Amino acid sequence: MTDIAVPDTAHNPAAQQGYPPMPQTPSALMVWALEARQAGQIANSLAKTSFVPQSLRNKPADVTAAILAGQELGLQPMASLRSMDVIQGTPALRAHAQRGLVQSHGHKVWIEAGASREKVVMKGQRREADGTYGEVQESVWDIPRAAEMGLTGKAEWKKQPQTMLTARATGEICRLVAADVLYAMPYNSEELSDGSAEPTPVRVTARVDTAEILANAETAKRAARPVSGPPTELRHEQPDLGEDDSAWDDVQVAQPADANDGAA
Incomplete structure (x- = not known):
C-alpha cells in the first residue's frame, strides 16, 4: 500500500485560516x-x-x-x-511614549529641575553594549528658540507652552541618545502636528544643465557594468534630450550648507 501525504493543518495557523499552507521553514x-x-x-x-x-x-x-x-x-x-x-499621513509616537520607549531600552532620559513655561532642559545618556553609559547629551528648548521657528503663534503653544517645549526637547534628546531605537519614527506627534519637523533646506551654490546631468548619469551607468575581456575605452555619448528640454534649464544642484549657517 502506498502512503498518501496528508497536510497537517493542526500545527499550521495559515492553513487553519484558509490561506495556503506555510512551508516547514x-x-x-x-x-x-x-x-x-x-x-x-x-x-x-x-x-x-x-x-x-x-x-x-x-x-x-x-x-x-x-x-x-x-x-x-x-x-x-x-x-x-x-x-x-497619524499626522498628515505620517505615523508618530507621542512624546511620552517616545521617551518611555527609549528608557525601556536602558538609555537614560530626564528633565532637569526648573522646567517652566519659558524653558525646558532635557538630558540623556546612551547605554552602551558593555553596560556603561556614554557622554551626557543635552537639549535646551525655550520660548525664544520656538519663536525663531515660528511656533509660538500656534494654538497649542499658546495654551500649553511647557508641554510643547517638553515634547520638542524629548524628540531632540531621544534622537541624540537612541536614534537606533526610533529609526522608524524619529519625530514625535507633537513635533509633526505643528508642522515644523521638516529638515532645514540646504543652500544652493552651484548650477548644472540637463546635458551634464544626463551625461554624468550615463557615464556612471556604463562604469558600473561588469567587464569581461580586455577593457575598452569608455565612450561619452551625448544623451537624447528630446525636442524641448527648456523645463530643465534652471535645474539646480543642492549643496550642503556651511555648518555655521545652520547653527541654532
Missing part, C-alpha cells in the same frame, strides 16, 4: 505577511471603538499599519494604538 517575509493579516483582523474589530485615537478611528487599514509599526518598536497592539497618531 517559512521566510521572515511570509511570517510578517501572516502577522499582517492577523493585525488586520484585530484592526477591523477595534477601528470603531473609543480605544482608537481620533486620527485612526474608522480607518482599519491605518490601524493595521499602526499595530505593525508598533510591533517593530516592541509595543503590544493596544499600547501602539494608545501611543501613536
Whole structure:
C-alpha cells in the first residue's frame, strides 16, 4: 500500500485560516505577511471603538499599519494604538511614549529641575553594549528658540507652552541618545502636528544643465557594468534630450550648507 501525504493543518495557523499552507521553514517575509493579516483582523474589530485615537478611528487599514509599526518598536497592539497618531499621513509616537520607549531600552532620559513655561532642559545618556553609559547629551528648548521657528503663534503653544517645549526637547534628546531605537519614527506627534519637523533646506551654490546631468548619469551607468575581456575605452555619448528640454534649464544642484549657517 502506498502512503498518501496528508497536510497537517493542526500545527499550521495559515492553513487553519484558509490561506495556503506555510512551508516547514517559512521566510521572515511570509511570517510578517501572516502577522499582517492577523493585525488586520484585530484592526477591523477595534477601528470603531473609543480605544482608537481620533486620527485612526474608522480607518482599519491605518490601524493595521499602526499595530505593525508598533510591533517593530516592541509595543503590544493596544499600547501602539494608545501611543501613536497619524499626522498628515505620517505615523508618530507621542512624546511620552517616545521617551518611555527609549528608557525601556536602558538609555537614560530626564528633565532637569526648573522646567517652566519659558524653558525646558532635557538630558540623556546612551547605554552602551558593555553596560556603561556614554557622554551626557543635552537639549535646551525655550520660548525664544520656538519663536525663531515660528511656533509660538500656534494654538497649542499658546495654551500649553511647557508641554510643547517638553515634547520638542524629548524628540531632540531621544534622537541624540537612541536614534537606533526610533529609526522608524524619529519625530514625535507633537513635533509633526505643528508642522515644523521638516529638515532645514540646504543652500544652493552651484548650477548644472540637463546635458551634464544626463551625461554624468550615463557615464556612471556604463562604469558600473561588469567587464569581461580586455577593457575598452569608455565612450561619452551625448544623451537624447528630446525636442524641448527648456523645463530643465534652471535645474539646480543642492549643496550642503556651511555648518555655521545652520547653527541654532
